[in-house]
Amino acid sequence: MKEIERVAVIGAGLAGLSCARHLQQQGLEVRLFEKSRGAAGRMSTRRGEGWQCDHGAQYFTARDPDFRAEVARWQALGVAAVWQPRLEVFGAADLHTPDETLERFVGTPRMTAPARSLALTLDLRLQSTVQRVERSPDGWRLSTAEQGVLDEAFDALVLAVPAPQAVPLLAPHSPALAGLAALARMRAAWALMLRYDAPLDLHFDAAFVNHGPLRWVARDSHKPGRGPQETWLLHATPQWSEAHLEDTPEAVAETLLAAFARLGAEAAPAAWSAHRWRFADTEASLDRNCCWDEDARIGLCGDWLNGGKVEGAWLSGRGLARRIGAAASVMAARP
Numbered sequence: 001m002k003e004i005e006r007v008a009v010i011g012a013g014l015a016g017l018s019c020a021r022h023l024q025q026q027g028l029e030v031r032l033f034e035k036s037r038g039a040a041g042r043m044s045t046r047r048g049e050g051w052q053c054d055h056g057a058q059y060f061t062a063r064d065p066d067f068r069a070e071v072a073r074w075q076a077l078g079v080a081a082v083w084q085p086r087l088e089v090f091g092a093a094d095l096h097t098p099d100e101t102l103e104r105f106v107g108t109p110r111m112t113a114p115a116r117s118l119a120l121t122l123d124l125r126l127q128s129t130v131q132r133v134e135r136s137p138d139g140w141r142l143s144t145a146e147q148g149v150l151d152e153a154f155d156a157l158v159l160a161v162p163a164p165q166a167v168p169l170l171a172p173h174s175p176a177l178a179g180l181a182a183l184a185r186m187r188a189a190w191a192l193m194l195r196y197d198a199p200l201d202l203h204f205d206a207a208f209v210n211h212g213p214l215r216w217v218a219r220d221s222h223k224p225g226r227g228p229q230e231t232w233l234l235h236a237t238p239q240w241s242e243a244h245l246e247d248t249p250e251a252v253a254e255t256l257l258a259a260f261a262r263l264g265a266e267a268a269p270a271a272w273s274a275h276r277w278r279f280a281d282t283e284a285s286l287d288r289n290c291c292w293d294e295d296a297r298i299g300l301c302g303d304w305l306n307g308g309k310v311e312g313a314w315l316s317g318r319g320l321a322r323r324i325g326a327a328a329s330v331m332a333a334r335p
Helices: 014-025 065-077 113-119 163-170 175-183 238-243 249-262 310-333
Strands: 006-010 029-033 045-048 051-054 080-083 087-090 104-107 123-125 130-136 139-144 156-159 186-196 206-209 214-219 230-236 271-282 290-293 298-301
Touching: 006 014, 006 139, 014 029, 014 113, 014 156, 014 298, 014 310, 045 271, 051 186, 051 230, 065 080, 065 113, 065 310, 104 113, 130 163, 156 163, 156 310, 163 175, 163 271, 163 298, 175 290, 175 298, 186 238, 186 249, 214 249, 230 238, 230 249, 238 271, 249 271, 290 310, 298 310
Parallel strands: 006 029, 006 156, 029 123, 087 206, 156 298
Antiparallel strands: 045 051, 080 104, 130 139, 186 230, 186 271, 206 214, 214 230, 290 298
8 A cells, every 4th residue: 555645634723733734844745625715714803994803713722732832933933812701691690700810812914814824835725625535546636626537646635624514525535423423513604793883882892692692792802912993703503504504694684783782782783794604513512523434545634623713723633633633644654
């Protein structure tokens, strides 16, 4: 069997970026394919003229020593900083009581910054929607919606995408991993980005909401490195989002703005934008860190396998890179 020298990573969220970066550090040749116009996945920021708003991951924590070291590196590069918002809880406090001592980090000047920094040294192919993967005598071949079948072949394949998107790619080649991915219950979330002409007179900068359609609200412009434009982000609960997945953005905005007004934000925004995340989080992560099918040479990584958080995504990608690197080393050592 041919040695593992060239690896294709599908998905440039934090798990895919972490995996690709660690594979590269082990001396393997890596190409990263991403269907959107930029790296970051759900560590995303919407930008417009004079404003921006993080509409995916809102902040992240760092408990693992290795991830803390990585975040410290990001801080030294100026792409991450500690965020200390005034926090409030609306509704039953026992459903979510925030830890006031917890360090919350954000990307600076926007949430995408750590991902963009990781991508700088990688061979990243944007707007490459991988629709099919096939085994050939010379390795894995990818077919994208934009370019058809690619000329290059790869010795191993990494899927760093939401579980429902991984299943159809896996099914013909690794039924076991396809079955595992099918177990993940990923949930939707509506996000509403709001822009105001003047700061809202509220006694909090972020809040956990334990009643109604909202689960989180945040004054995005309060995060370090942001501009002067007053911006807020509203996240709906998974339950409400799933029930209203096909609603129009206008209907979603009407409901979420009314709920925000009940928290004290009675002023109408100057403008708003809605975004529907079909795979926002996982009802219960599978607690596997990552998965590697050595016979098929396919691996899975992502937050849905490892706690559902930014930290879990980074650790999952690193874990898979280590497993692939170990397999490559064993094969290279054989006579």
